[in-house]
Amino acid sequence: SEIMAEEDIPKPLSPLFPAPAIDPEVLKGRRQEIVDWLATRPSPTASANTTSFASQEAATRRTTPHEARVQDDEDLDVLLPRQLEDEMTFGPPPAVDGFMQDAETDNPSKGPADGVFMSSRSHSSVKGSWFSRRHGLPPLKQVSAGLMPSTFRNAAWRVHVRGWLRSRLAVAVMMTALAIALYMPDIWVSAAVPSNLGVDVVLSLVMFLFFAEIVLLSLVDVSYPFSFFFFMDCIGTITMISDISYMGLGVDATEPQKNQSSERDLTLFRATRTAKIGARAGRLSRLVKIMRFLPGIGISRGKAANEAEKLQQISNQLTNVLSKRVACLTILLVIVMPLFTIGLYPEGDFSMDVWVQALSRRAQDTSPSAAMEFHATLAQFTVFYASKDYGPYRVCVAGNTALPQGCTHLRNSRFSAPERKHFQLEVVNSPVTAYFDFSVPTRAEANVGITLISLVIVLMCGACLLLNYSASELAVRPLERMLTSIKKSAKAIFSSVSALEPDDDEEDFGEDMDGEVALLERVVRKIATLAELSSKKNPFDEATMTGMKSEExxxxxxxxxxxxxVNQANEASSETLEIxxxxxxxxxxxxxxxxxxxxxxxxxxxxxxxxxxxxxxxxxxxxxxxxxxxxxxxxxxxxxxxxxxxxxxxxxxxxxxxxxxxxxxxxxxxxxxxxxxxxxxxxxxxxxxxxxxxxxxxxxxxxxxxxxxxxxxxxxxxxxxxxxxxxxxxxxxxxxxxxxxxxxxxxxxxxxxxxxxxxxxxxxxxxxxxxxxxxxxxxxxxxxxxxxxxxxxxxxxxxxxxxxxxxxxxxxxxxxxxxxxxxxxxxxxxxxxxxxxxxxxxxxxxxxxxxxxxxxxxxxxxxxxxxxxxxxxxxxxxxxxxxxxxxxxxxxxxxxxxxxxxxxxxxxxxxxxxxxxxxxxxxxxxxxxxxxxxxxxxxxxxxxxxxxxxxxxxxxxxxxxxxxx
Structure with a gap:
């Protein structure tokens, strides 16, 4: 399982994470240096397991070079400090603590005996300038790389942190936290819980987990700060404030709602609701990270066992990138679409204000029949909302009126005071205040929010699975047939490679050549050369021949x-005598x-x-x-x-x-x-x-x-x-x-x-x-x-x-x-x-x-x-x-x-x-x-x-x- 941003979108396929071209031989040499050094000189801060594994890996590389070249990235993370992974991305640094390297020339090909020993302090002094010189890094990533001290980059604890972040337990915890952040606020409302204490505590813990994840990823992964997922994670974490009541932006369950009677109030209310939906949808960006768990979408990190698995890896890489684009597009639509309704004329329910105004006029009337008219209007008021999902359950009269002051419970109303005070809506028109029960609409809104989140997830997963199926049927299957044919031709064309280098046969036709796509590229290039030779008839065009002399x-x-x-097909045979x-x-x-x-x-x-x-x-x-x-x-x-x-x-x-x-x-x-x-x-x-x-x-x-x-x-x-x-x-x-x-x-x-x-x-x-x-x-x-x-x-x-x-x-x-x-x-x-x-x-x-x-x-x-x-x-x-x-x-x-x-x-x-x-x-x-x-x-x-x-x-x-x- 992977949760690292730079691995969520493969570098060779994603423009968001450019990967500079590094000479494979130079990289191989640097990797071997680090492995050998760890095997012979274990770090005092490293665990015994790490040292043992490093020694074992070094032995493995000496005996089976090809298997060592295709080690899983997770094994390398346990084996090596993060410095190795940074070299894979940015090239080797001028110096590494404990290594001999030429800092001035920045020559990665030099071995331990070619340079001058550099301490951690001198290494830190040149680290920032080294990072800023790396080609292919966006400016923000150059800044983040340059600001990261070498003590952080080379610390052994970073290995353990990365290992924990990739563990199944951590992934399960973060997925659970994400589900809570997406569903719990609406579930709490739908369940009509009177208090927000429980949800506030849980969401605060989730917000802390999100924040901790951002901090840890920023410390252990140089490509994460200022990346796409960094900003999306920050937005999703900050929007948690809108669901926590004690932070000021959340809804207090013990506070009743106030009616917005003006157009301005309704527009503000709609904008607030849209912002809430957008904030919740912004949290969905974290769902993109779990797309890898869908069947056929996750990127296989290990060595493919056969041709079908190699081809499937190609499909997985392609589908992984496209699926994330589809997921991001879905989330963006959920966020953006409600924004188009903010500027429209508000569609509000003005009936409540009209009824309360009518009751207020009756209450202020001093005629002998005013009381009778007030109660008649009150009865009509109750009947009007009898067929609706919301309605009044109490009316209060205050101030200097002919009616007795106090509150009257509407006996004929089917509504009652809600346990969750926030379900209560107060409509005031002095001297009358009407109390409405909005439990059903508010809970329905919460249920719609739950449905929306679920629908988005289903659409994202469904679209990704459908995309995977389409990619398999339209691309992978034909590619499989084509590569099978090309594989046979390639083995004939490049038969000399396996003959010259038996140990590197799989390297030529396997994953170390960037997979089957690299093989296809090599074969096509070779076939193009052969086709050019086969189709070559006369290199001298008419214009060239026009300037020639008679001798030419x-x-x-x-x-x-x-x-x-005349074609003759048989080989002449003869006795062979030793000479x-x-x-x-x-x-x-x-x-x-x-x-x-x-x-x-x-x-x-x-x-x-x-x-x-x-x-x-x-x-x-x-x-x-x-x-x-x-x-x-x-x-x-x-x-x-x-x-x-x-x-x-x-x-x-x-x-x-x-x-x-x-x-x-x-x-x-x-x-x-x-x-x-x-x-x-x-x-x-x-x-x-x-x-x-x-x-x-x-x-x-x-x-x-x-x-x-x-x-x-x-x-x-x-x-x-x-x-x-x-x-x-x-x-x-x-x-x-x-x-x-x-x-x-x-x-x-x-x-x-x-x-x-x-x-x-x-x-x-x-x-x-x-x-x-x-x-x-x-x-x-x-x-x-x-x-x-x-x-x-x-x-x-x-x-x-x-x-x-x-x-x-x-x-x-x-x-x-x-x-x-x-x-x-x-x-x-x-x-x-x-x-x-x-x-x-x-x-x-x-x-x-x-x-x-x-x-x-x-x-x-x-x-x-x-x-x-x-x-x-x-x-x-x-x-x-x-x-x-x-x-x-x-x-x-x-x-x-x-x-x-x-x-x-x-x-x-x-x-x-x-x-x-x-x-x-x-x-x-x-x-x-x-x-x-x-x-x-x-x-x-x-x-x-x-x-x-x-x-x-x-x-x-x-x-x-x-x-x-």
Whole structure:
């Protein structure tokens, strides 16, 4: 049970009680400091139970951190001084008695050894200024917080007072007192008790209880003074004066009523009655505090046991706030509505004055028949009120009259003198005074007051229960279904969290994340990111493309040809043989020395295939396929070296003498695939057969290339375009020629695999080669970004130099493995801009020369010349800047996030980009505006690449170790 004002309206939902945002880690540290201190250094004023519980709680926090984080607030109140709760609301103070803290910097992250010990006196001197600096506190609360001495805030008695105020006994006492304050004055009147002594004593005691509660709450709860409930409680307590007779404003039961004959008197009487009703209704504000006891409205303070309880807590919090608003509105209406009748013309009963005036005239008449007329009028007077609920029971005549002086009891009247004198109304018109019995109307008014209070309570409770039902049906039930679905998706999306931090699994999906709403927010944010990536088509709008040069537009045109990707679903299986990663035997090095290469060059980006003659190109290709660290054990036992060399020789003859797409390019791509797999520890993700198949695909991926792109073949209706229906005709041809070679038994390097394994190998090779089509590039980049976003927690936790179990698990799924295979070959195929500058520049010029040759043929055929193919118009450095910006940067940024060991690609790409910029300036001599524009583009690319390379990855690249055999 809770009776504290700041808990009556939850801070996250109520504008009346703003809760400043506090770093959870800082708060957690402060809480742990206090718990540990209490466990090791008990306060002399604290009870043994408190010390024991603190020690037990400290042990609990050491053993079960999650359970300690979700301890009930009531337990924390018993465990800790109020200072802890104040820190939860306002942040940590500069110093706490017995703690070491830096008072000047107000740094809550500092531990006990970082600051200077502060006494209670110095702590008190800075407390007020600390409170006034807290953000989010209303001015009145800053004042109340600043005026509260630290001795009060940190005193042990405050813990006991709060505990007592929350006890069931205290709640029962205050609820009983509230019922007495609401009902007893009217019940006393309805019972026609002659004296107010009893009700005055009881109401005085109730008023004292209310006042004591206000004082105690103000002392133990810093957020209570000057809050909404503080003012309402003060108003309700002060209005008790109107029901206590000896305080002057209450009704004295022994005093009869006097008739108000004038309009002014009636207006004053009505205003007084309205004020009384308003005062009584103002006391109803305390009813808001008991709304939590209604079914389904009280806020659960403990840990939810299951999903239904968590959802119910959401409903309870929402309903709790709305119910209090409804209750306050109901009370306000009860108070305000009677005020509209005060200014109206008073509707009073003037018959009593008329009759008494008539009797007075008869009494003053000195004629002989005056006495007879007086008694006749008196009889009519009695008969007139016979059918009413009130009427006269006695008439008195005084003064100089012809009638005998004295009082006459009306024998025919059914009314009599009431025992409670206040029920008696005296109407005076000298020399006659009439006494009326108003017992029935007054008691009826009291009964109506009781009914009104009861009706308000019923309406408040009924409206709150109905609101709770509506919230459950319209919000909680749909939310439950939605959260159930999202929970499943969230566990898939955030599966990495539970894998990385098993102890914090419930924290991610439980109450420490602000409940299910926080989970919903996280999932929706993640889904929004994924949706943005999925729906992203072209980042360049028409306005952006309007300002592009032909070289940049030509780069974009490379990815816009319509091609449908081929989806292969099965994972290639292979036997797995034990082998240590990155091991190179002495024999392997001898083989390299025979070729004329050092292993240190091959195992770096300084390797330049353009420097090798044809024989060395074939030899190094065979060496790469045979001695890849992740698959060398397979090739040693299942691939004959002579067969492999014959295969390489046949493949090399299948390449044409193009400037770019030639066998040298195949050797370069094979080396890049070799390096990528070594750096990323591919043996932990891919089988040896899959790695070997990828190397075979890399050396054959442009087999038979004719030096023209797919767009050209489609434009002229080339035989290949017709054969493959304009869908990646070149890539389909490369696959076809490769498997034509493998169909020859003497060169089939897969002859030792089973038919099932061969089918899987064939699927993998076809898929990765088809995805070297540049038109597949945007979709692949999107897939990489999606894979990272879905498993961002896993990849962000990467440890340099090794793959975690979680990364291996994510990358080893069938779909992820297919993406990894495609990415390795496609990244290697487009890796020229990520090589050292001399190598990158040489390959770029070769590629542009091949484009220019195609442009020359396009001119001869009279077909449109593609924008990068006109040798007379293309600015070579600018075309490479555009190629890097639009094609390479998105791919490198995505791949480096997934494979941080590839970070050198990002570093070299940025260096080459700046080299192309300088070369462009030297060759083109651009104006200042154009130069500035290109510089901004380069800087933007550098920023993207820099953000992709995570901290801690810039270490030495992985190198293969050596092992003697």
């Amino acid at each position: 537009l030509g780069v974009l045109a490379l990815t816009t040809q319509h091609v449908r990707s 240590s990663r990155n091991e190179v035997t002495v024999t392997m090095q001898w083989q390299l020395e025979e070729i004329g290469l050092a292993y240190e060059i091959v195992d770096s980006w300084e390797f330049n295939a353009l420097e090798l003659n044809e024989q060395k190109q074939e030899q190094i290709s065979a060496w790469l396929l045979m001695n890849n660290p992740g698959s060398c054990n397979y090739t040693e036992h299942h691939v004959g070296i002579q067969k492999l060399r014959a295969f390489i020789g046949l493949v090399s003859t299948g390449y044409l003498a193009n400037p770019y797409h030639n066998f040298i390019h195949a050797v370069d791509v094979s080396h890049t695939v070799f390096r990528y797999m070594t750096l990323m520890q591919a043996d932990k993700i891919l089988t040896m057969l899959e790695q070997f198949a990828l190397l075979v695909a890399s050396v054959s991926h442009d087999l038979g290339h004719i030096g023209r792109n797919n767009g050209f073949l489609t434009e002229i209706q080339h035989e290949l375009a017709i054969r493959y229906n304009d869908r990646s005709p070149l890539e389909n041809m490369h696959c076809c020629k490769l498997f034509e070679i493998l169909a020859q038994p003497l060169v089939n390097v897969f002859s030792s695999v089973t038919p099932e394994q061969y089918r899987d190998v064939r699927k993998h090779i076809i898929e990765v080669i088809l995805h070297t089509d540049i038109c597949q590039h945007p979709a692949m980049v999107k897939e990489l970004e999606l894979l990272y976003e879905i498993n961002s927690k896993v990849f962000e936790a990467h440890v340099p130099g090794q793959l975690s179990e979680q990364e291996i698990e994510v990358l080893s799924t069938p779909e992820s493995k297919k993406l990894v295979l495609k990415t390795i070959l496609h990244a290697a195929d487009t890796a020229n801009p990520t090589k050292p500058w001399p190598i990158a520049q040489d390959w770029a010029y070769r590629c542009l020369e091949e484009y220019a040759n195609q442009g020359d043929q396009e001119k001869k055929l009279g077909i449109p010349v593609q924008m990068l193919n006109d040798r007379e118009k293309v600015n070579r450095p600018n075309s490479q800047i555009g190629f890097i910006e639009f094609i390479i940067t998105p791919l490198v940024a995505a791949e480096v996030k997934l494979f941080p060991s590839w970070y050198e690609a990002s570093v070299l790409l940025e260096q080459n980009l700046r080299s192309w910029e300088m070369l462009w300036i030297q060759e083109s001599s651009p104006g200042e505006a154009e130069r500035h524009k290109v510089s901004e583009r380069v800087q933007k690319i550098a920023t993207i690449l820099g953000s992709a390379v995570r901290g801690g990855q810039l270490g030495s690249p992985a190198r293969s170790s050596r092992r003697a055999r």
